[in-house]
Amino acid sequence: MKIAIHHRPGSFSDRWIAYCEKTSIPYKLVNAFDSDIVEQLSDCDAFMWHHHHAVYKDVVAAKKILFALEHAGIKVFPDFKTGWHFDDKVAQKYLLEAIGAPLVPSYVFYDKQEALAWAKATIYPKVFKLKGGAGAANVRLVRSEGEARKLIGKAFGRGFPQYDRFAALKERFRKFRQKQASLFYVLKGIGRLLYTTDFAKQQPNERGYVYFQEFIPGNDSDLRVIVIGGRAFAVKRFVRENDFRASGSGAIEFGREAMDERCVALAFEVNKKLGAQVVAYDFVYDETGNPLIVEICYGFAVEPYDACPGYWDEGLNWVEGGFVPQEWMVEIISKD
Structure with missing residues (x-):
């Protein structure tokens, strides 16, 4: 098994590369944006690319390349069932409704x-x-x-x-006030008012x-459960001050005692129906306390989840101790 990896520093690929080197899995680095990318993969059995919703070239090219390779019999990450609905909440609505998942x-x-x-x-x-x-x-x-x-x-x-420049600047100020970001981070946001991002220049209006x-009222947090193969881990994310949104708040609880295993079990159940390699499920609770899925996503930030104290297997058995979820992704791809 030889794996091709599109490397973007700061993404999953940092840890994919480290794991391949640690376990002597053959790999090579490729540039997915090269016109001859398909030819470059001729000596590889698999291709991994942590494409990002805010990188315009990724948005334009990633799904086309990955799914074309998958059609040709090359194992890819993320594969079609994992990634076709990525960064598309409308697509997720149809998908989750189609399989009978408890969607908001x-x-x-x-x-x-x-x-x-x-x-x-x-x-x-x-x-x-x-x-x-x-x-x-x-x-x-x-x-x-x-x-x-x-x-x-x-x-x-x-x-x-x-890309809403004013909303983005407001978010930068919030992070600065809560000591989650530096003054330079705020100043960069002010600069974005005059010189926007390449993504914003290229991406048409929605x-x-x-x-x-x-x-759904009464939720002071959401619960994010990430399923990778037969394992899952979770964090509780608290809503922002004077707001209703939890995603991106930076206020996170990691302890197992804060997690609702009903959500973990439900995430495993839904993921079996999806057949996905990796999915992060965001849950809130209705007025009777039943968990509902807000949205799903194959990608997630790298470092914040390092603080998770353990994970569950499919039998909901708790496995105590640190782990590297990106290594599980390589394991999925490298299996015969």
């Missing part, structure tokens, strides 16, 4: 008048989301029909930029659809 009730419209009629009849608040974005980006609470109508009008008009979810 979600609504998508492709017609302005239908959306406006729904907005007039529904009860508020609701949560508005663009299909792409992580860390609670492109997510807002809608408290009235008037607010919903404005969002619907924009969705079927000029649309929404996927338009032609509008997506809402039910607002």
Whole structure:
């Protein structure tokens, strides 16, 4: 087994490479953006690429290349069942509904008048989301029909930029106040008001659809359960101050006693239906205390999960001790 790896410093690939070297798994580094990438993989059995939703070249090319290789019989990470719905909350709505997973009730419209009629009849608040974005980006609470109508009008008009410079700057200030980021980090955000990112320059506005979810009150946190093969680990993420969003808050609890094993069991159950290599499931609770899935994603930050004290196997047996989840990904790919 020889694995080709597209290396992006700071991504999963750092640890994939280290694990291959530690265990003497043959590998080679490739540049997925080379025109002859398929030819470069002719002597490899597998290809791994931690593509990112905010890297424009990744957005344009990754799924096309990975799924083409998978069609040709080359093992890839992430594979189709793991990655086709990545960074697409609308796709996740259809997928989770199709398999009967307990999704937070979600609504998508492709017609302005239908959306406006729904907005007039529904009860508020609701949560508005663009299909792409992580860390609670492109997510807002809608408290009235008037607010919903404005969002619907924009969705079927000029649309929404996927990178909101002002919202991003506000988030940088929040992290600075909570001592999660430096002053330079804030100043860089101010600079982005004048000189935006390459991603923002290249990515077109989101338009032609509008997506809402039910607002589930009473949750001061969410529970993220990450399933990789037959193992799972979890963290509790607390909502931001004076906010309803937990993703990206930086306030995390890792201890096993804080985790709800019902969510772990449910994540294993759903993942069997999905047939995915890796999925992170974000859970909240309805008014009766039942867990609901907010959204899913194959990718996650690297370092924050190093503090997890252990993991569960598929039998919900707890395995105490540190681990490197990226190594499990290589194990999945390297199996015959």
